[in-house]
Structures are given as C-alpha cells and as structure tokens.
Amino acid sequence: xxxTSTLLxxxxxxxxxxxxxxxxxxxxxxxxxxLLLPQLSQFVSRVIQADFDVYMLATxxxxxxxxxxxxxxxxxxxxxxxxxxxxYFATEPNHRVAFKPGLLFTTNNQTILIDANDLLQDxxxxxxxxxxxxxxxxxxxxxxxxxxxxxxxxxxRHQKLKFDKQIIITGDYEAxxxxxxxxxxxxxxxxxxxxxxxxxxxxxxxxxxxxxxxMTYYISQHKLEIDLxxxxxxxxxxxxxRLIEEQSWFSLDLSYLKRLLSRxxxxxxASDVELAVQDINGFNSSSxxxxxxxxxxxxxxVDFSGEVIGQINGLTVVETxxxxxxxxxxxxxNIFVGEGDIGDIERKSDLGGNIHAKAMMILSSFVARxxxxxxxxxxxxxxxxxxxxxxxxxxxxxxxxxxxLLSAISNVPIKQNVALTGAIDQLGNVLAVGGIDLKIEGxxxxxxxxxxxxxxxxxxxxxxxGHLNLSSEILNAVSQGSLQIHAIKHVNEAAHLLTGLPAxxxxxxxxxxxxxxxxEHYGQELEHSRSFFKKLALFFxxxx
Numbered sequence: 001x002x003x004t005s006t007l008l009x010x011x012x013x014x015x016x017x018x019x020x021x022x023x024x025x026x027x028x029x030x031x032x033x034x035l036l037l038p039q040l041s042q043f044v045s046r047v048i049q050a051d052f053d054v055y056m057l058a059t060x061x062x063x064x065x066x067x068x069x070x071x072x073x074x075x076x077x078x079x080x081x082x083x084x085x086x087x088y089f090a091t092e093p094n095h096r097v098a099f100k101p102g103l104l105f106t107t108n109n110q111t112i113l114i115d116a117n118d119l120l121q122d123x124x125x126x127x128x129x130x131x132x133x134x135x136x137x138x139x140x141x142x143x144x145x146x147x148x149x150x151x152x153x154x155x156x157r158h159q160k161l162k163f164d165k166q167i168i169i170t171g172d173y174e175a176x177x178x179x180x181x182x183x184x185x186x187x188x189x190x191x192x193x194x195x196x197x198x199x200x201x202x203x204x205x206x207x208x209x210x211x212x213x214x215m216t217y218y219i220s221q222h223k224l225e226i227d228l229x230x231x232x233x234x235x236x237x238x239x240x241x242r243l244i245e246e247q248s249w250f251s252l253d254l255s256y257l258k259r260l261l262s263r264x265x266x267x268x269x270a271s272d273v274e275l276a277v278q279d280i281n282g283f284n285s286s287s288x289x290x291x292x293x294x295x296x297x298x299x300x301x302v303d304f305s306g307e308v309i310g311q312i313n314g315l316t317v318v319e320t321x322x323x324x325x326x327x328x329x330x331x332x333x334n335i336f337v338g339e340g341d342i343g344d345i346e347r348k349s350d351l352g353g354n355i356h357a358k359a360m361m362i363l364s365s366f367v368a369r370x371x372x373x374x375x376x377x378x379x380x381x382x383x384x385x386x387x388x389x390x391x392x393x394x395x396x397x398x399x400x401x402x403x404x405l406l407s408a409i410s411n412v413p414i415k416q417n418v419a420l421t422g423a424i425d426q427l428g429n430v431l432a433v434g435g436i437d438l439k440i441e442g443x444x445x446x447x448x449x450x451x452x453x454x455x456x457x458x459x460x461x462x463x464x465x466g467h468l469n470l471s472s473e474i475l476n477a478v479s480q481g482s483l484q485i486h487a488i489k490h491v492n493e494a495a496h497l498l499t500g501l502p503a504x505x506x507x508x509x510x511x512x513x514x515x516x517x518x519x520e521h522y523g524q525e526l527e528h529s530r531s532f533f534k535k536l537a538l539f540f541x542x543x544x
Contacts (some may be wrong), residue, residue, distance in 0.1 A: 005486035005493045006462060010478050013470045013485065015203065015247040019234045022205050029209040033070055036201055036210035036331025037252070043195045044070045047111060047166060054133050054189050057170040059197035061255040064113065066197070069217045070204075074168070075109035077184025080118040082125045086132075089156065098157045099140040104132070106159050116171030116179045129184040132163050158430055166447060186267055200249045203241065211237065218257075225266045235273040236260065242277065242437060242469035256280075274471050281438070291318065291327055295446055300387050303329050303416035304451040310334065310408035312498070313419035314385070314400035315458070316442055317435035326435060326442030330386045331397065333404040337522055338380025340372065342405065345384035346392045363398050363540075365426045366491070367405070370512070371519055378523035394432035395423040399459075402491060403498055410514035412499045417451065419443045420459035420494060427490040432463035434447050437470055444474060455482060459494050462487040 011017045043069060047055060057063065058117065064076055074478040077085055087102040104112060119126040132138050140158045169179060169186075176194060180186050212233045219226050226232070239260055263276035282288060293511040294300040302313065309449050313328045344360040346352030352360075360383070382482040383401050385392050399422035407414045421439050425432040440458050465487050477483035488494050492503035511526040 005488045005497060008485045008487055010475045012465055013475055015238060015241050015467045015469055018247060019237060021358035022208055029205050031213055032206055035206040036068055037198045039196060039198045040066050040330050041070055047072060052190055053166055054167045056176050056190055056194045057197060058173040058176055058194050059170060060172050060255045063170060063197050065104055065218055065221060065254055070215050073109055074111040074113050075107040076113040082122060086138060096157055097155050099159045101161055111166045113168045113170060116169050120178055121173060125183060133167060133226055134185045136164050157315045164457050165392050168204045198252050200244055200251055203248050203250055210313035224261060232268060235270045238469055239273050239277050245467040247466050281327060286323045287320045287323050292446060298447060301386045302328050304447045305454050306416050307413035308416055309411055309413045310404055312400045312404040312414050314397045315419050315421040315439035317438050326438035328443050331400050331404050332386055333381055333383045333408040335379045335381040335408045340377030341380040343382040345382050353391055355395055356393050358400045359395035362426055363402050366424060366428055369426060371515060378519060398424045399430055399491060406511060406515055409518050410511060412501060412511055412514055414498050417454045418457040418498055422461040424491055430488050430491060432461050436460060436464045436467050441471055441474060444477060457486060457497060458496060459486050459488060462489045462540060
C-alpha cells in the first residue's frame with residue numbers, strides 16, 4: 001500500500017487540456033447529432049415515422065431547441081389557456097354564437113408540443129385534451145360551461161373538428177406520471193412508453209463537434225449577439241462539465257445554458273464565463289458573504305495556520321434556497337476513558353442526518369479494525385462540527401473526523417494550513433465526494449485572506465481528480481505554489497501531510513504507533529480503575 005499522496009498539476013485541475021488536444025481534430029470531424037443526443041435522435045425518428053398519436057418525453061429542461069436542431073417540425077404554443085388552444089364561442093352579427101377553433105386545430109404543423117405542467121394547472125384543459133387524444137376529434141359541446149349551457153341551444157352553432165395531429169407531452173418525470181394518472185388512456189395510446197431526454201454526454205471529438213454546430217443553431221434561433229469562436233465554445237463546455245462535476249462528460253441542460261449565455265457579453269472570454277458561473281451559484285449572495293465575513297472576523301473560529309491537537313479543517317458545501325458555496329468547517333474531537341464509543345454530537349443533538357450517522361459507524365468500524373481487533377478500545381470520544389447551527393449530512397467529512405480523533409488520542413497536533421474532504425470505507429479506502437470544486441475554491445478564498453504568506457494544502461480523494469474543473473484563480477495559485485492539492489487513495493496517505501508523521505512505518509515513529517501507545521496507557525488506567533472498584537465491592541461484601 002502506498003503511503004504518499006499525489007501532488008496534482010494545473011493540467012489535472014480542469015478539462016481544458018483535454019479539449020485542447022481535440023481542437024485540431026474536431027475542426028474536421030464529421031457532424032453526427034446522434035452521438036450528442038442519442039435518445040432524442042431516436043425519439044425524433046419515431047415521431048417522424050408516426051408510430052403513435054401521442055408521445056411522452058421526460059425532461060427537466062425545455063427541449064424545443066434540441067428537437068428543432070434534430071429536424072423535427074412542431075408547434076409549441078406559448079399560450080396554454082383553453083380558449084387559445086382548443087377554441088372559443090364568439091357572437092356573430094346575426095346574434096348566433098359560432099365556435100372558433102383554437103391553435104391545436106389551426107396550426108399547419110402535424111406535431112404539437114405541450115408542457116405537462118401547463119396541463120396540470122388547468123384541469124378543464126387536461127380533461128378536454130384527454131378526450132381529443134382519445135377520440136381523435138373535438139366536439140365544441142365539450143366546452144360548454146354552466147353559464148352557456150343555460151342559454152338556448154339553438155343560438156349555438158356547434159362543430160365537430162377532426163384531430164389528426166401528433167401530440168408530444170413533455171415535462172419532468174413526476175409531472176408526466178401525474179398526467180398519466182389523471183388520463184389512464186395515455187398508457188394504452190403510448191404503450192406505456194416514456195422517453196427520457198438526454199441529460200449528459202461524453203466529452204469526445206464527435207460530441208464537441210456536434211455541440212459546436214448546435215450552438216451556432218441556438219444562437220441563430222434566439223438572435224443572440226454572439227460571434228461564437230472555438231475558444232468560446234470550449235469555455236461554455238467547461239461550465240457545462242463543471243455543472244455535473246466531470247472532466248469527461250458535460251451537461252446538456254438548456255435551462256442552465258440559457259442562464260449562462262444571458263450573463264455573457266458578445267465577445268466573452270474565459271474569465272467572463274467563470275464570473276457567470278459564480279453568479280449562478282450565488283457567489284455574491286448575502287448568505288455566502290455573511291458566512292465568509294464571520295470567519296474573517298473570527299466570529300466563527302477557523303484556523304489557517306499553526307498546529308492544534310484534536311482539531312482539523314473539514315471542507316463542506318453550504319446549500320441555501322438561492323446559493324451554493326464551499327467553506328471550511330472546524331471539526332474537533334475529545335477523548336476520555338470509556339467503553340469504545342465514538343459519539344456523534346451532531347446526531348445526539350438532532351443536527352445530523354442519516355448518511356452522516358452511517359459514516360460515523362463506518363469510521364468506528366475502521367478504528368476498531370486497526371486498533372481494537374483483539375482487545376476493546378479503552379476510550380470513548382465525541383466528535384463535533386464546531387459552531388454549526390444547521391443540519392449536517394453526508395459522508396464527505398469522514399476522513400477529517402477520523403484524523404481529528406487520531407490526533408486527540410495520540411496527542412499529535414494537526415497542521416491547520418491543511419484542509420481535507422473525503423469519505424472512507426471500513427478498510428480505510430478514501431472515496432469520492434461531491435462539491436469538490438466549490439470546497440477547494442471556498443477554502444482558498446478564505447485561506448489566502450487569513451494567512452496570505454502561508455502555503456496552503458487541500459487533500460481530496462484520488463477518485464475525484466476526474467471531477468475537477470477549478471477556476472483560473474486556483475490554477476494560478478497551484479502554478480505559483482501558494483496552494484497544493486493532494487490526492488489520496490487510502491487514509492494512511494494523509495498522515496504525513498497532516499501531522500508530519502507517517503501513518504505506519506518500520507523505520508521511524510509513526511502516528512499509529514503513538515495512537516497504540518496512548519490506547520495502551522488508557523487501557524492500563526481503565527484496568528486499574530476496574531480493579532479498584534472490584535476491591536471496593538469485595539470490601540463492602542465482606543463488611544456486610
């Protein structure tokens with residue numbers, strides 16, 4: 001087992017080098033939309049072949065632009081009121097009331113795209129659209145209300161309109177299921193088939209080529225004042241890959257793309273895209289600014305230099321209704337003679353979630369496996385996120401909590417210019433976590449302000465290397481040496497960075513050796529106290 005971490009280079013911290021290697025190739029690569037949008041491409045083919053009269057397309061973002069780019073001609077009404085879509089009654093000069101067909105019947109397109117949420121917001125519209133789909137016609141009598149039904153019927157000139165078009169009902173999966181529940185006939189008409197729109201795609205020459213072509217189409221359709229260059233496409237791909245925390249995949253979310261482009265100037269560069277991404281994440285939100293100010297003013301205590309026993313900087317992601325950002329959190333551990341319990345104060349105070357509780361159990365199991373395989377632990381401990389006043393959940397602090405505990409047991413201090421994140425398993429493997437970009441960036445913003453002359457270190461799981469898409473500020477800091485990012489596969493690899501001691505060694509004193517020495521000392525104290533109480537109990541029995 002390796003005991004050293006991997007020091008990451010700037011090229012490993014973002015996908016730019018991967019795209020740069022593709023640049024010459026994708027200029028001449030053949031366009032193949034299917035490779036970018038395989039599921040939507042097949043869906044469009046089925047609609048064009050007219051396999052069904054109605055289709056259901058599950059997606060969490062609007063797909064109209066993708067469908068148009070793939071060659072599907074359709075009508076997507078902007079107005080979804082019943083009279084606009086289906087039709088309405090209008091009084092003619094002869095005082096008779098005639099029916100005027102709505103957009104569903106007057107459009108020349110054979111395919112109509114309707115949002116499931118729009119149907120669910122209007123029960124009358126949903127009911128009648130269901131009848132139209134099922135019966136393949138509309139009777140104007142279906143639109144009669146209680147007010148109009150009381151009027152003499154001979155004033156009305158009713159119509160029965162044939163409906164020979166295809167309908168695509170699109171929306172998130174839950175909305176589509178609700179529509180199906182209200183209109184059970186849809187299951188039969190669609191053979192109970194729901195197509196899922198593409199959410200992500202792999203970053204490779206063919207998909208980058210297709211995406212670049214789509215972006216040209218998108219900009220033209222929306223009349224955006226952007227002359228898109230290859231470099232600008234790469235910067236957009238960086239933002240879309242960062243959204244899903246990947247270097248080898250990128251998001252196809254058109255809602256996010258729209259939000260991103262709305263924040264960019266005509267001749268945007270990489271820094272403009274970074275600022276737009278920060279704005280979307282809530283970089284300037286009141287919650288982030290306030291939290292950071294509290295740390296800078298020491299109202300919330302976080303150390304960025306020096307050494308402290310039983311204290312470590314864990315990296316967390318804070319999520320509010322309007323913002324998402326990373327920040328360090330001070331984690332401490334306290335030990336005392338006991339029965340081997342590792343207490344989770346967050347859980348005891350109802351501030352810890354179920355996943356965090358599971359992570360603490362895994363941590364306990366690892367400690368028992370390494371230090372108490374044959375004899376019970378003679379200590380108990382408490383671990384806590386200091387000055388946290390909201391629920392803590394997730395397993396990404398497991399590695400930090402483990403080292404806070406080992407430091408408290410061994411009396412070996414932890415370097416406070418090091419922060420870390422990572423989940424662990426019972427065997428000590430360090431596992432991938434989420435929010436890795438936000439955690440590193442949030443930590444470094446504070447670290448450079450609190451201790452500008454210090455070289456700061458961040459420890460992350462090795463499995464997270466392929467998830468990094470860090471800002472240019474972090475890349476510059478790594479290049480200049482003011483920040484070092486280390487990747488580890490096993491908990492042992494973090495020991496030297498945190499304490500200056502190896503976790504295990506046959507040639508020098510190790511951290512685990514010191515832990516075992518202290519545990520042996522506590523064991524002797526525990527045995528001594530037990531012996532004393534046994535003698536005391538025996539004395540009282542004899543006296544009695």
